[in-house]
Structure formats: structure tokens, C-alpha cells
Amino acid sequence: MTLEGKSGEATSPAAGDTKSKWAYLDRIIARLTGLNAMLRLPVSLSPEELNYLCKEGIETLMSEPTLLELEAPIKVCGDIHGQYLDLLRLFEYGGQPPDCKYLFLGDYVDRGKHSIETICLLLAFKIRYPDKFFILRGNHECASINRIYGFFDECRRRYNAKTWKTFCDVFNSMPIAAIIDDRIFCTHGGLSPELTSMEQIKRIPRPTDVPDQGLLCDLLWSDPEGEIRGWGENDRGVSFTFGEDIVGKFLARFDFDLIARAHQVSFGEVKRPRVFG
Template identity: 55%
Template sequence: MVAVDPQISLIGETTCLSDCIEGAPPPQGELVPAVDNRVHNQSNTKVSVNSNNELLDSYISRLWRIREKANRSLMLTSDEVTSICRSVRTLFLTQPGLLDLGGPIKVCGDIHGQYDDLLRLFELCGLPDKVNYLFLGDYVDRGRQSLETICLLFCYKLRYPTRFFLLRGNHESQAISRIYGFFEECRRRFSVKLWRTFIDAFSCMPVSAIIENQIFCCHGGLSPEMLTPELTSLADLKRKIREIIRPCDVPDCGLLCDLLWSDPWYLESVGDGREPRGWEPSERGVSYMFGPDIIDRFLERFNLDLICRAHQVVEDGYEFYANRSLVTIFSAPNYCGEFDNAAAVFCLNRAVLAPNYPFDSTSSLRNQEDAELEGSFHILRTDVPGGSRPNASSGLTTHPNSAQGPK
């Protein structure tokens, strides 16, 4: 069982990016590090150091320094971005479409091109060289700096392939990013050809993750195809999702569509005072809404404790549903400059256990490995006087749990 602390953890210290090596020549090929096909417990995994790491560190350093530049332009060339996309595409395909992950790990929701807020999230929650991360999708569109956002995330994925994970969201698709901003940003700043290169990388991204065989993670939500009679165990569910062939576009219906598009069914969507139950066609016009009874069936059948998803802006950055059996996480504060919402990061750590007496170091270590996960939330809120966009020095505030529906 995952114990989720209802209190919110407030981060007090800021972590700064360490000095990185610069001046590496532009890449001639791909930057993929050598990794095992299996995804290990990231905390205990050592990634082999190779010659590409200095180049990736240079890219990361340059992307961080964009914040200091008045023109805000992407400090990578078209050839460099193309190489990053091709490399991360190859890396995605070496890891399964459903990831088996271990804790401790921090889970983040939608970012949507809010690059300054992404940098501040890393400063406040820890950099990927020290902290394991899982992002739940929707990195591009709507925000002003989708290119910087997705390039930094792709670089971190390449640099720390077994401790930094990116799931696909519904905006990581050709049809949606063509409409909501990313296509136009790529066309204006580089070329349509570069946008197509990103789409090719998006088509290979994993679509779900399970943390410690306890927490099911995806961008959107559940699918009727996950509750068919032939799926009776967690192994069956994993196999079903891993059968999704990549690269692939997002279809209009079916398992992949639902994983990226579905939503919990809130009371105000039902009307007439009825409780939401079962499946209902989504108000978005794509996929479904699912009721608390569906969540209960899913968790019970596969012996899971929690569903963790993104896909909807929520006032306090996170929001529980169905008696705390599902949580929505949103990590873009003051979304689009229109919502006065906080952002949240879901932090999963192992419970600290008292040592056995008399003290036995071997037994104590074993107990730590078997300890239950504990969850808490880091809250990132931007103070927006007069409705203006925030700057990087905005602080943090804590907020209580929300019981409202999605905004």
C-alpha cells in the first residue's frame, strides 16, 4: 500500500546547475548511450560514462543559460536538435512501452512549453543527476517555449537514460501539436522539417509506467481494453500495453488513444444528481470518462494501489478522486497565464524504518528495501500581481487538498 501524506512538503533550498563542459563540436551521428533493455531500479543504476556525456552536458548548460539571455532564443542549432531527436528516438525504442520503475522517484504532470517554470521545478525539486524523475506527458503546445522545454527534457533523457523517464501525452502527436502551437513554433524558428523530426521521436515514446508494482501511471487514464476478461493479472496488463507497436501515431480510438486521452468522470458531468458509474463518451469528443467503480475494478483486478495521471489543470497542482484511489498531477503553474493554479510534483520515497534491536545492519538494509512507498507533494505556485506572467524569483506556498473537479 502506498501511504500518501495529506500534508504538503515545502521545499526550502534551491539547487543550482553544476558547471558543464562547453565547446564540444556539433554531433555527426546519434548520441544514444549504451543501456540495457531492462529498466532497473534507477537509484542503484550506474550509467556508463561515454564520450557523448560531455556533449550532452554542453547542450544542457546552454539550454539553462537561455534564461539569462534577453532574446530568449534557443541556443542549439537545427543540426544539434535533429541529432538529439534521432538519438532519443532510438533510446525510446530500447526501453519498453510500459516502464517498470522503482522508487524513490518524483512524478510530474503537464509542462506545456512553460520553460521558466520547468527550470524552477528542477531548481526546487533537484536536478536529474541526483533525482529520479517520471514526466507524464504534454511537454509542448500552448506555452511560449516548447522547443526549449522538449530539448532540455530529451537531453536529460539521453544523459540519464535509466533514471529520467518521459511518457507520451496527447499533445505529443502530429494532429494535436499541428494545431496548438508547436508546429508554428518550429516553423517560425527553424523549419517544418524539424517539427516532423520531433513527431518521429514522439511516435516512439513509452505510454505508461508502473512504480513498484503499486502505482499505475499514464497521461490520460483507463481504457475498456484494460478490463477485458482475458486480462486477469498485472503481467497480462503489462503484456497488453507492451504489445502496442512503436513507432505509431495516436489513433482515434482504442487502448493507446484512451491511455493518452481519457478522464475521470466528475459529478458535474453527470447531471440530475446521479453518481458517475461505468464508461461515458468523453466531453472532449475523444475517448471516455470513467467512474469510481471502474477505478475500483481496475485496482482490485491488478492488485494496484493508485492511478497517477495528468491531462487536466487542477487548482492546487494535484487532486484526488474516487476516495484517493486516483490522483491528477499538473506541473505548469498559472497555466497559459489564464489559470491561477499551482503546480505540483508527486514525491515518492521509502518510509524510514527504525533499525532492529539488537542492531543488525544487514537486516536493517533489507527492511529499507522492503519498506512501503510514502507519497507527498511539492507545490510550486507563482504569485501573479495584476495577472502578469511570473518571473523566476517567485516563491512557493502551501495549499490544502482540493475536492473540486477539473478546471
């Protein structure tokens, strides 16, 4: 899908011109991360720049497997939800790419006021530093969800509905899970009763929308629950909850040490053994 730019705008780099591509991305990143961006939001990117980030983002994401295999050291980050200044502070405290390697676990849009800046900066870093910067899909990277919870309205207000559809094409291309050093399983939501092999995740086709049930849905939607055994009903009305016994069996089966996930606010008093959110 293509976004139409305005006449007189600088054109995006030609295919195959790597030097111009990096310079173009560096200019976008500089505008999104500079002092002016922190003082004056929103940051205005042209339709052509958005289209370029989406097009190159899809190509970069689709070149990766659905299940990423990563190496430490790497910083793992949870939900951003359009809180762009928090994202900038995260890089300020944690280090700027590519000096530090990052894995984001999804939910970049909705709720916050600056979802467009958030996803654009993440895509720009992903395209610019593909081996140092990784982004997984969250349950809000789904058209049926972000149509309701704010991202669609932000896109329509600042650009148009076609912009939103273009970003949804990017979301449909994102990897689903990651394994760090063969020991840490990372995904946005949690486990699935259908998950018996990592090959199942690798075989999830992309691009794809998120179905209402099944393995992909569970990986993005399920939640750990300390008060139950086995699988339980999820109050969200989607997917399941899973008990400590399910976590233990999963870790033993795949020889993992822990699960790193996002999807919920982390409360210090809530005990979720070997599940880190």
C-alpha cells in the first residue's frame, strides 16, 4: 500500500543505494529523537517518509524468522502504548542503538497520544540496525484492536485511514516470539495449550492477521495466573490463563530457564514464578 506524498518533498532513496538509505534513515531518527522532538510533539513526518518506513519495515521484518533466536546481552522492553517520551527516556537511560541491543515485546500503539512517533522510531531503528534491534508483535498490533483503542483515530486525525491500513500491513509482518541464548522464551502474552513444539511457532505464516483463537492468539493474549493449576478462563474474554504448573512443564520440556513477557502491568506483590513481565 502506498501513501501519496506532497509535491516538492525530498524523494526517498533509490533501491540499492545503501549509503543514501542510511543517510535518509539517520535524518528521520535525528528528527524523532532530537531535543525539538522532546519539546514539541507531535513530530511531523511526511506521508512519503511514513510510506518508506512501512515499506522497508515490512521487507526487513519478513526477512527474519517468525521465531527469533537471539544472543545476550540484550535489553528486553515491554509495552510502550504510544507513550513516546517514555520511549525516548528508555533509550536515554538504557543506551542508544546500535550501542545497545534491544528486544521489544509488542504493544507499541493505542492509549497514548503519540503512537505514530513511537512505531516510526522503532521501525527506523529496526531498518537501520537490523541485527541490533528487534520488535515482536503484541496484541494491539492488530487491526481489530487498534481500530478501537486509539491508533486508528490518531492516524485518521493526523494523516488518513490509508495510513492506518499501511501500518497494519507492517504489524501483520512482525515476528511473534524470540529465544535468548536458548534459555529465555520471549513473547508478548504467554503460553498456549496448542504449543508442543517450537516448530509450530516457526511455521506461523506471515503476513497474517491475528485470529480469535489458536496458537497465535494465545501467544499474544494469554496471562499467567498464580492462583490456579492448569488452564483457566481469561477475564479478557480472549485466550486463557495458565498456572505455575503449566509454566514448570513448559520450561522443563524445552529446557528454558524463564519466560519474559509483557501484556500486563507488573506489580511487585504478585507472584509469577519464572514468568517475568
